[in-house]
Amino acid sequence: MERIEQFLESRNIRITAIRLLVYKFLAEKKVAVALGDIENAFEKVDRTTLYRTVKTFEENDIVHQIDDGTGIAKYALCEAGCHCDIKTDLHLHFHCSHCNETVCFTDRKIPQIKVPQGFVAENVNLVVKGLCDKCSCI
Amino acid sequence: MERIEQFLESRNIRITAIRLLVYKFLAEKKVAVALGDIENAFEKVDRTTLYRTVKTFEENDIVHQIDDGTGIAKYALCEAGCHCDIKTDLHLHFHCSHCNETVCFTDRKIPQIKVPQGFVAENVNLVVKGLCDKCSCI
DNA sequence: TCGATAATGCACTTCCGTTGCATGTGATAA
DNA sequence: TTATCACATGCAACGGAAGTGCATTATCGA
Numbered sequence: 001m002e003r004i005e006q007f008l009e010s011r012n013i014r015i016t017a018i019r020l021l022v023y024k025f026l027a028e029k030k031v032a033v034a035l036g037d038i039e040n041a042f043e044k045v046d047r048t049t050l051y052r053t054v055k056t057f058e059e060n061d062i063v064h065q066i067d068d069g070t071g072i073a074k075y076a077l078c079e080a081g082c083h084c085d086i087k088t089d090l091h092l093h094f095h096c097s098h099c100n101e102t103v104c105f106t107d108r109k110i111p112q113i114k115v116p117q118g119f120v121a122e123n124v125n126l127v128v129k130g131l132c133d134k135c136s137c138i
Numbered sequence: 139m140e141r142i143e144q145f146l147e148s149r150n151i152r153i154t155a156i157r158l159l160v161y162k163f164l165a166e167k168k169v170a171v172a173l174g175d176i177e178n179a180f181e182k183v184d185r186t187t188l189y190r191t192v193k194t195f196e197e198n199d200i201v202h203q204i205d206d207g208t209g210i211a212k213y214a215l216c217e218a219g220c221h222c223d224i225k226t227d228l229h230l231h232f233h234c235s236h237c238n239e240t241v242c243f244t245d246r247k248i249p250q251i252k253v254p255q256g257f258v259a260e261n262v263n264l265v266v267k268g269l270c271d272k273c274s275c276i
Numbered sequence: 277t278c279g280a281t282a283a284t285g286c287a288c289t290t291c292c293g294t295t296g297c298a299t300g301t302g303a304t305a306a
Numbered sequence: 307t308t309a310t311c312a313c314a315t316g317c318a319a320c321g322g323a324a325g326t327g328c329a330t331t332a333t334c335g336a
Contacts, residue, residue: 014333016283035323046285051324053283067207069263071293072323094257111249113264118271119232125207125265126251133256152302154314173292184316189293191314209324210292 011060018045022053023062023077032066032074032093032102068095068102068127076104096132103132149198156183160191161200170204170212170231170240206233206240206265214242234270241270 004023005015013019025041026033038050054075057063063075092110095102115121130136142161143153151157163179164171176188192213195201204212230248233240253259268274 014282016333018284047323048286048325049284056283067205067209069205071205071209071211073209092251094253094259097260105254113230113266115232115266115268116243116271118274119266120269120274121232121266122235122268123266125263125267127263128251128253128257128259128261129263130253130260131258133254136256136258152313154302156315185292186294186317187315 008062011062013056013060013062018042018049019053019056022050023057026057026063026075026077029076030103032068032076032104034072034074036072066093066102066104066127067125068093069129070095070100070102074102076102079106092126092128094132095127095129096135097129098131098135098138101132146200149200151194151198151200156180156187157191157194160188161195164195164201164213164215167214168241170206170214170242172210172212174210204231204240204242205263206231207267208233208238208240212240214240217244230264230266232270233265233267234273235267236269236273236276239270 004020004027008015008019008023021042022038025038035047035051035054038054039045039047042050054063058065058075061078064078066074066076068074091104091106093102093104110124110126113121113124139158139162142158142165146153146157146161159180160176163176167175173185173189173192176192177183177185180188192201196203196213199216201213202216204214206212229242229244231240231242248262248264251259251262
């Protein structure tokens with residue numbers, strides 16, 4: 001827990017109980033979580049607070065937002081050294097249509113995409129949908 | 139207009155004035171449109187009717203839905219012969235963060251994606267964000 | 277300890293997607 | 307032609323999620 005405190009302080013984020021708990025929650029989850037998941041985990045805490053907590057994390061490159069096509073934004077902790085930079089930190093996400101979980105494949109980089117003349121690519125989002133390893137063998 | 143009628147009839151879709159107009163609207167647009175865009179174009183027509191019109195088109199493989207990461211579903215006419223099949227009809231989309239338009243790059247197929255053992259890929263969504271040809275030279 | 281600044285909680289709004297139900301319209305069969 | 311039926315349309319309303327304004331509370335620094 002102290003490591004988390006140090007980490008947040010290094011990002012100039014004020015330490016609060018909620019922020020520590022939310023960070024811990026995200027760190028323990030292996031998959032990307034929606035705001036609703038966090039709300040369910042902390043029922044006593046106001047929605048808005050959790051919303052703003054995650055937003056603060058996002059603004060400081062602690063989490064990155066994932067659009068997995070469900071229409072609900074999900075969040076996952078960035079890897080160490082991640083600055084959510086377009087060129088280096090892109091990876092693809094996998095959304096399981098059965099259990100509805102979204103995981104990051106941080107080791108699978110997105111292949112270079114060529115766009116037509118005149119277009120400027122700044123960001124790439126690649127989501128593969130299907131069955132995850134847990135659901136595919138059912 | 140008669141060609142549109144024939145086309146819709148061939149898909150077993152009953153011809154109505156609204157459906158013809160919506161189809162025409164989609165055909166004239168070079169970019170993917172949101173339901174809100176259609177609503178603005180046909181202010182006299184009820185939201186729900188337009189919603190269900192597009193849904194009917196989607197169910198009959200006349201349009202395909204695009205998730206460009208804005209959180210708002212967009213729609214574009216399928217190409218001739220498109221059945222929105224996972225294996226053959228995938229293409230990438232480009233979302234311009236300046237003019238907010240989304241275009242289909244139907245000629246750019248998505249490269250083969252490898253997923254870890256145990257995962258089953260059924261669908262791929264790839265959206266490139268950046269500046270389109272119109273906005274990049276401003 | 278005090279004051280400034282930021283975090284939290286509450287109420288509220290907006291937007292989009294979606295559904296239920298009543299009404300209108302167009303095709304079909306008697 | 308008329309009766310009937312299926313489907314299209316319009317209206318109202320709901321629900322989820324994102325977002326905002328403001329009052330209150332907590333935290334940090336002087």
